[in-house]
Amino acid sequence: MTLFTIDHEKCDKDGICALECPAHIIEMTDNGPVPSVGAEEICIRCGHCVAVCPRGAFTLNFLSPEECMPVKKELALDAAHTEHFLRSRRAVRRYRDKPVPRDLFEKALGIACCAPTGSNRQEVQWLVIDNKDDVKKIAAHVIEWMRHLVKTRPELALPLNMQTLIQHWEQGSDRICRDAPQLVFAHASNEFGSAAADCHTALAYLELALPGFGLGSCWAGYVNYAVGQWPALADFLSFPENHSCHGALMVGFPKFKYFRAPKRNNPVVRYHGEQHFHKIF
Template sequence: MSLFTIDNEKCDKDGICALECPAHIIKMTKQGPALIQGAKQFCIRCGHCVAVCPKTAFSLEFLSPDQCMPIEKQLVLTADHAEHFLRSRRSVRRYKDKPVPKDIFEKALTLACCAPTASNRQIVKWLVVNKKEDVVKIAAHVIDWMRYVSKTHPQVAQAYNMENLIIEWDKGTDRICRDAPQLVFAYASDEFASAAADCHITLAYLELALPGFNLGSCWAGYVNTAVNHWPNLAKELKLPEKHTCHGILMVGFPKLKYYRAPKRNSPDIRYHAG
């Protein structure tokens, strides 16, 4: 079967599909779009050719126009909407004592997986810890790691405020996972050079998607550092061999509401002078 088919009654031979193809595997002929030699080997399955065709004339063997979400003009963000959306997002560190419904979270995660990845490999894998007792257990492993670091590398412990975090933990305050009902780990195989960037971008998409489902999130930096340095925590999580966790989010229903967006620094820009 050919990699793509063309509806000749719809195709006006405008060449947009060939122009847009990031892998340059489509060429235009007098008869219409055609494949270069070895095209299947170089196709990254991004679907740009299907998405960009204004006539719905282009179909891939794995993707047809009717399988794509249509772009609704009335739903496209204006500059004002984009500013309000992005500036109003807050990192959430106080959560309601309420579990995250699996179906709602998976809808948000499905949106996050629309994030761009290198060559459209879509290599990001997910570990979801959605039992409160397991989140507490993970936080306890991080505290154990901090106790070890405090004894063996006190300067490092001081730089990361570990002593205070340990003291507060012993008093019953969790500043590691913030009493979040759920943790989400993004990891990928070490064989991919883009693994860290792909995980980070996809997690950023997840952060932005969650407020639409009345959920909030915050990066669990201490957990992420510990998982790559503390064997007991790695053993607890059972990540596949030769895979690395590149980011973790705490997720839950925000306990508090925000009524204004604080200022941030202006961009530090330097234009290349040549």
């Protein structure tokens, strides 16, 4: 089966598909686009060719124009909406005592899966903990790891305020998982060099998608740190063999609303060839 077919009644032979293809496997002829030699093996299945064709003439053997979400101009963010959306995002650390419906969460997760990955491998996998008792067990594992570090590696524990976190835990305050109703982990096979970056990007997409569904999140840094250090926690989570966890989010319905966006440091940048750093105001 050929890699792609062309609707010649629609194709105007503009060559955009060939120019856009990141793998350079589309060649233009007098009859329109054709796959180059070995195209089937080289194709990274990104779908750019289908997405970029203004006339919808390009169909891959695994993707047609009709299967793609249409890009609507009226829904595109302008500069002001983009700034407001990103600047107003907050890390949520206080959650309502309410479970997250799976169907709602999975809609956001479906958006996160559109995050770019190295060579479009799309190898990010997810582990969701939506039982609150299990979330509490994970926090308890992290506390045990911290107690171990306080005793054996105080030089690591001190800068991370682990003794204080342990004390708060013993007083009934969970500063590890923040009483979140859900945790989500992103993991991938160690055979992929871009695994960490792919997971981080996917988690960032998820974090940005969640508010659209009324949900909030915060990176569970202590949990993610402990996963790679504390065997008991790794055993509890049971990631697939040869997989590493590259990040975790706490997820839930925010308990409070935010009414303003605090300032952040201005960018510090140096353009190549110049000697001085610039602060962008």
